[in-house]
Amino acid sequence: MRPDGWYLTEDVEGFLARAGGFLSSRPALHTLPLTVTATLRTRGANVYGTEAPLFGWLERAGSVCATFFRTPPRRLNLTPLTVEQADALAARLAELGRCLPGVSADDESAAAFAAGWQHHTGAAPKLRARKRLYRLGALVPPRPGPEGRGRIANERDREQLVLWYREFTTELKEPASTDAGSWADTRIASGRLTLWETPDGTPVSMAGVTPKVANQIRVAPVYTPTPLRGRGYAGAATAEVSRAALAAGATEVVLFADLANPTSNALYQRIGYLPVTDFADYDFTPATPRGG
Known part of the structure; x- marks a missing residue:
């Protein structure tokens, strides 16, 4: 069994081989990573830009319990995280020298990561938009x-x-x-x-x-x-x-x-659409992460 923690890759196939089952377990909530990774598989890694996309998954006791992806120049996109999980991811990306324009996730996860990113990089978050995810009844x-x-x-x-x-x-x-x-x-x-x-x-x-x-x-x-x-x-x-x-x-x-x-x-x-959960988009002021 591999150690608990965040695993990162630029390989969409490797990401889906490990995290695809987790994403498919809640298809409505995970609609964005499911559709974005499907597009990358069929149309190539450069469909969203020239910079390579980044993917990650969080392992706990041998199982995937959260993921993220980023297709530059867009924001980091997260599945639901606890405050501790969001802070650990922010610390990891800051240590790697990653510069992020912002984050998009459910309300609580987005706010938690934004706070963690500010703590680890000094980049101040600004709420840009709030959205509601609906599913058809x-x-x-x-x-x-x-x-x-x-x-x-x-x-x-x-x-x-x-x-x-x-x-x-x-x-x-x-x-x-x-x-x-x-x-x-x-x-x-x-x-x-x-x-x-x-x-x-x-x-x-x-x-x-x-x-x-x-x-x-x-x-x-x-x-x-x-x-x-x-x-x-x-x-x-x-x-x-x-x-x-x-x-x-x-x-x-x-x-x-x-x-x-x-x-x-x-x-x-x-x-006939019913509310599922609310999402938030934060923008980050330009800052250079410590480390990298």
């Missing part, structure tokens, strides 16, 4: 719904999708995971993006899904241009992709909503 299509229909996006929609993706990432104020053209091409090719269009065929909203991993599918992104909001288009598009996810055999259909947006949170609950 019984789907309730919006009634009355907007006129129109949902359809899978195709090559003729590429220019529209590129524009909307740029608007979406600008609104989030987050670094895009890939360029807009590649993002659109990948989703068109895989059929993972649905448009809601009006009766005259005009696209007015989009909703995407991640590939099915461990029988879970995450709805992302959902976007309606600002001038078209408040007409029920996003709800209709989300209900359409949620129905399709269930038809594809997903036993867990999940999504994240920004807690600063009460409209979207209320919308998702009206169509």
